[in-house]
Amino acid sequence: MPDMTIDDSLPPRIVGGGINTRESEQPVVVTQMLGIDDSEPVREEALRARFLSFDPLFDSASNLVAHQLVLRGRHTSADAPPELQQMDEDMLLTGLYSLIQSNLAGTLPLLVQISESVLFSDIPKQLNHRQLVWRINIENEQHLARALALQDAGLTFCPALNRAHPVVKESASAWRYLACNANDNPPGVAARPVVEGVRHAHTQAHWPEHAWFKGSFFSGDTQPADGSRELALQLDLLGIALRSSLDTLIQFVQLNPEMAPRLLAIAHSQVGGMSRPAESAAHALIMLGPQRASRVAALLALTGTRKCS
């Protein structure tokens, strides 16, 4: 059973800009933004096949109300070694760490799904931010006790409750958000349902007005097939350019630095119309302002984010 207390005597798992959720005496940096550990080339290869994005959440009036930080790209298969599966979460949390370091611009809540092992680690407390909503699965009383303790400590959760467990199910009224499946019956509590797996427009009719919605109906599949990574990246970028804030666009570019050279090329061209050179892609977007930044990002999405595309 996992330890249910926060042990500050343990070495921090956030190291050098990367996050290592494995039990290891030697911290391993897993971020592509802040360094790669040469002793583990598989990590670099895997990182290159992935990118971080923001899945949108909408309210019943189709207003954008929140995002969920997700990994896209090549999917680690279910029968892959646990270390490789764990790497997905490491990368997600590393991206989150990077966002927190740059002050997590914007005002909308950001959902981040974490596993049981991370729930019982010190990572949620170390990374906590007022905009963060931790998406967790609560299967039993141990999970419940841990999440309630962290909630008392100021963290915000959006749990999916095991409805077959009477004590867990009874806790529905204790949460601010509740993760629900589109096929579930709405919970009869004041918590805001965050309805996942929405594939059809008519799903929204079954849910209360204050519910939020997320699913492939809005954002496409989270894990595109092999070979479609570039397309998924282009679609994400185009969607963010069209409907999200400049802050979100900047965060997306910072999380996916490989697109920076072409973004800068467009920004510095006659189309971008910048009067002086920018020092970085984020700097260029700020200099351009929301409207022109959106146009430059849309052009980047349509022309491909990498030269080979």
Next chain:
Amino acid sequence: MLSTANLALSVPLESLIRKLGLSANCARAFSVHGSAESAMLQLAYACENNDVDTLSAYAQQLDIPLHQISVAYLDALIAASALDAALQ
């Protein structure tokens, strides 16, 4: 710019509308023929295809002078050329 998105990304139009979460006006422009929004899009397509008859018809319907369309189209070509050069 969006008029070319489904072609540039090789994604079916309906899928693109859904995945991008386009506003109701944009979605209507793409999917409903006969609306004011779609007339503008059809005009853009006619421009791209050098379809003079269709272009004239939509220009008349939208009350946009032909010379204004020509200037806008030339501007777009110059911008596209500059973009192409920047990305080489």
